[in-house]
Amino acid sequence: MVTGGAGTGKTALAVHWAHRVRERFPDGQLHLNLRGYAVGPPLDPYEALACFLRALGTDRERIPGSIDESAALYRSLLADRRVLVLLDNARDAEQVRPLLPGSAGSLALVTSRDGLAGLTACDGARRLVLDVLPQPEAVELLARIAGADRTRAEPRAAAELAAACGHLPLALGIAAGRLAERPHRTLGEHAAELRDAEDRLTVLQIDGDATCAVRVAFDLSYRALRPAARRLFRLLGLAPGGQIGTAAAAALSGSAPAATRPVLEQLAAAHLLSPAGPDRYRLHDLLRCYAADRATAETGPADRAAARERLCSWYLHHAEAAARLLTPQRRRLPLPAVGPWYEPPGFTTPAEARRWCESEHSRLLETVRYAAEHGLDGHAWRLPVALWGHFQAGPNLADWMEADRSAVEAARRIGDRGGEGCARNDLATALGARGRHDAALAELRTARALLASVGDRAGEAQVLGNLGNQSLLTERYEAAAGYFREALAILREQPPRSHREWAIDTCEADLAVAVRLRSSGSVIGLRSSG
Incomplete structure (x- = not known):
């Protein structure tokens, strides 16, 4: 079989x-x-x-x-x-x-x-x-139909063309057949046409032959699905990236994971999804294009927007749940509400939260970009802020800075001065981790002004603590001591709570370091106040 x-x-x-x-x-x-x-x-x-x-x-x-x-x-x-x-x-x-x-x-x-x-x-x-072919075999299939000399002459273009076809044999055969009919066209030109096509599936067909069309082949599988499976498949075409877990797919559809799991299994049985690990599925690149095409044709704009918001909210609330375990001392920001479809994550310890963040790292970054692309700027700035504990403990500085810059721009687009201040504070931490202390100080001064303008005194105190830390690292000990004293004054006027007590203890210790360094002129390692 x-x-x-x-x-x-x-x-x-x-x-x-x-x-x-x-x-x-x-x-x-x-x-x-x-x-x-x-x-x-x-x-x-x-x-x-x-x-x-x-x-x-x-x-x-x-x-x-x-x-x-x-x-x-x-x-x-x-x-x-x-x-x-x-x-x-x-x-x-x-x-x-x-x-x-x-x-x-x-x-x-x-x-x-x-x-x-x-x-x-x-x-x-x-x-x-x-399944789809490995890249060497995909290129070999192109060579067999379009000509070995052509693929040998343009090995990089051949690999790009195979990737644009999703390594799917039918798509590869169609692309190679079109090349065979155009002996003077380069593989690079054909790869560029596929890569840049607004509708790649329309290019992957032989005119006048309905059996040689990727879209027609996908249509036959799609129409055989039950209505619930067709709806979920369409919505999966809206998700960022090529992989998704069961719980995230449930959020996308607005259903409970227990109700979504058998529908995902139906899609996998129909080979419209591929298992990619425990409770995780992969959507082939061309199938993702097809699913998005079906979503545009059959799912209304309001339903598409609601699905995107649910998915981004799912990632945001899971990231915040991880943050509460990874950095319990950090102050928490209010999040947009979620509906009855949301189920809290299964992780309950810092180690489990860390593993979740690491396993979802690329998808979390994709979600930041995705939220910004689709007008969900409130999610786009809150998600990197929630991920601060994951970023600052990991090696992905470039990803951290990209996410925080996206957060700053997202908050600016919607005029959220408090959100922009929080995002700039976190961006400063990332800049400082890269040794760019002057740039970090500039971001922190802007962040302080933004938070002060909306009356966020606790946020202002957090920024002042980071101003003190960056000043210490640039040997501005007098300025550092001044920032820590200002931060302490604000913190002591806040209502008692766990974050306040931790922040006061941290700030008093940092002030003592600043005073000692001002006297001795030596430099020691410092911790970020977040």
């Missing part, structure tokens, strides 16, 4: 193997397209049996009238024969079962876009799952 997504080469592989082993089946081969994923309805199993019975020499009028009797006659005719039965493009296990030979001498080879788990569980089928 060969299964896999649309365009992965299941039929080609099955036919190729059938030709190679034909000598093992001296009584012949039976081949039938079951039309499981086709423009018309799937082939009825009784009709399929009738085709096979006629091929095996049964007169039309002697074919039984019921499927069970036809299946029994079919198996009796194969009982003493060694025949290879190729059942191509099956829809489900029920379509296939009546067509399976009953004797050990014959073999059925089935291809399907569905996982056909029932055949594995109940009928002893062995399954081979096809």
Whole structure:
């Protein structure tokens, strides 16, 4: 049994193997397209049996009238024969079962876009799952169709073209076929056309041949889904990046994870998603383009916007939950509300929170960019601020600075002076970690003014503490002591709470360091006040 997504080469592989082993089946081969994923309805199993019975020499009028009797006659005719039965493009296990030979001498080879788990569980089928090609094999397929000399002449362009095709055999064959028709066109030009196309799927088709079109192939799989699976698939096309976890997908759809998990499994069984780890799935690049295309066509703007906001809120609230474990002493900022679809994260210890941040690092960065791109600037500035504890303890300084710069711009776009002040404070910490202390001081002075303008005294005290730290690192000890004294004065006027007490203790210790350094002129390591 060969299964896999649309365009992965299941039929080609099955036919190729059938030709190679034909000598093992001296009584012949039976081949039938079951039309499981086709423009018309799937082939009825009784009709399929009738085709096979006629091929095996049964007169039309002697074919039984019921499927069970036809299946029994079919198996009796194969009982003493060694025949290879190729059942191509099956829809489900029920379509296939009546067509399976009953004797050990014959073999059925089935291809399907569905996982056909029932055949594995109940009928002893062995399954081979096809995915996209590794890059070397994708380039080799291009070379075989478009010409080896052309791919050797432009190895980098060949790799780019293969990537633009998502390493999908059908897309690669179409791209190579178009190149074969245009011998004077370079691979680089074709790769650029695909890379820059507003609708890549429209480019990946052969005009006048509906079977050679990636979009048509995906359409057939998509239309076979149940309504709930179609909706979730469309929404997955709106998510940033190529991977998503079950809980994040649930937020995207506005459902509980328990209700979303079986729908994701349906999509995986249809090979429209690929498992990418425990409770995590990967959406192939071209399928993601297709899903986004379906979302634009079938999901209204308000529903798309609501899905994006839910997803960004999910990441923001999870990041804040991690921050409460990683930096419990840091003051917390109010977050936008979430709906009943939100379930708190499973991590409960700092170590678990750290592992979650590290595993989601790239997706968190993508979400910052994504929120800014889609007008969710409140999320775009709060998320990097929530991730401060993760960033400052890790090695990804470039990512930290990118996220904080994005946060500053997002807060500025919506005129949130307090948010901009918080973002600039965090950006200053990142700049300081890179040794750019003068730039950090400039950001902190701006942050102080912004927070003071909105009456955020606790935030102003936090910035003053960081001004003191950066001044110490640049040997401005008198100025550092002044900043720490100002911070202490503000902190002592705040209502008692855990952050205030920790901040006062930290600031008093830093003030003592500043006074001692002013007297001795030596430099020691310092901690950031956040």
